[in-house]
Amino acid sequence: MSGGIEAVVFDWGGTLTPWVTMDFAAGWRTYTEILHASEPDRAREVAELLAAADTGRWAAVKDGAKAFHLGEVLADAAIDTSSELHGKALEAYREFWVQATHTDPEAAPMLARLKERGIKLGVLSSTMWPGEWHEEWLRRDGVLDLFDGVTWSSDLEFTKPHPEAFHAALAAVGATDPTRCVYVGDRPYDDISGAKGIGMRAVLVPHSDIPVEQQVPVDVEPDAVIHRLAELPELIRAW
Numbered sequence: 001m002s003g004g005i006e007a008v009v010f011d012w013g014g015t016l017t018p019w020v021t022m023d024f025a026a027g028w029r030t031y032t033e034i035l036h037a038s039e040p041d042r043a044r045e046v047a048e049l050l051a052a053a054d055t056g057r058w059a060a061v062k063d064g065a066k067a068f069h070l071g072e073v074l075a076d077a078a079i080d081t082s083s084e085l086h087g088k089a090l091e092a093y094r095e096f097w098v099q100a101t102h103t104d105p106e107a108a109p110m111l112a113r114l115k116e117r118g119i120k121l122g123v124l125s126s127t128m129w130p131g132e133w134h135e136e137w138l139r140r141d142g143v144l145d146l147f148d149g150v151t152w153s154s155d156l157e158f159t160k161p162h163p164e165a166f167h168a169a170l171a172a173v174g175a176t177d178p179t180r181c182v183y184v185g186d187r188p189y190d191d192i193s194g195a196k197g198i199g200m201r202a203v204l205v206p207h208s209d210i211p212v213e214q215q216v217p218v219d220v221e222p223d224a225v226i227h228r229l230a231e232l233p234e235l236i237r238a239w
């Protein structure tokens with residue numbers, strides 16, 4: 001064992017996976033350009049509806065940590081998901097996002113070092129995408145098997161920073177004492193205040209260019225700040 005640390009749980013976007021600024025509406029256009037291939041105006045109009053639904057759901061996350069999943073965004077925009085083209089269109093949407101899913105190359109060796117010390121490892125992400133998408137990306141990058149448990153808010157009632165999300169992530173890795181657990185994330189409000197709210201230690205990786213509309217001012221100090229994932233094993237050795 002390393003000191004007293006029982007588990008380390010990581011944020012996904014902007015932490016395990018380096019931040020990439022993406023255009024939500026462009027992502028939805030890849031979907032609607034297949035769904036409405038012969039009607040470009042309709043495709044543009046429906047993409048705007050989807051982007052508005054997506055943004056609206058994220059606003060509810062910001063206001064009350066209300067979790068949601070992709071199916072609810074499609075329903076908000078009145079999309080007929082029984083259409084023959086839906087599957088192919090959704091595949092195009094997912095392909096569009098793949099550029100933002102690549103795991104930091106420092107993650108695997110860092111995780112292996114923590115694992116060697118007997119530390120349990122987890123992921124907790126606020127996401128609308130299905131867990132299987134995330135797990136496929138982690139598997140592609142050779143890190144999925146290093147985790148004891150992965151938790152996606154699309155399966156939960158609440159996102160970060162709600163305490164229930166953090167408790168779910170600790171339960172998923174089999175950790176029992178939050179004070180002996182560390183959370184690593186890139187957002188002061190969602191990640192740092194959420195983790196500290198249940199008594200975890202919190203490490204900030206301040207890399208991400210977080211959209212202004214998603215930022216929440218918060219008066220919280222992380223227990224540490226790191227600039228590379230590779231710094232983590234040494235940092236928490238003394239904890």
Ligand SMILES: [Mg+2]
Nearest residue numbers: 011013014186
């Ligand atoms: Mg993040």
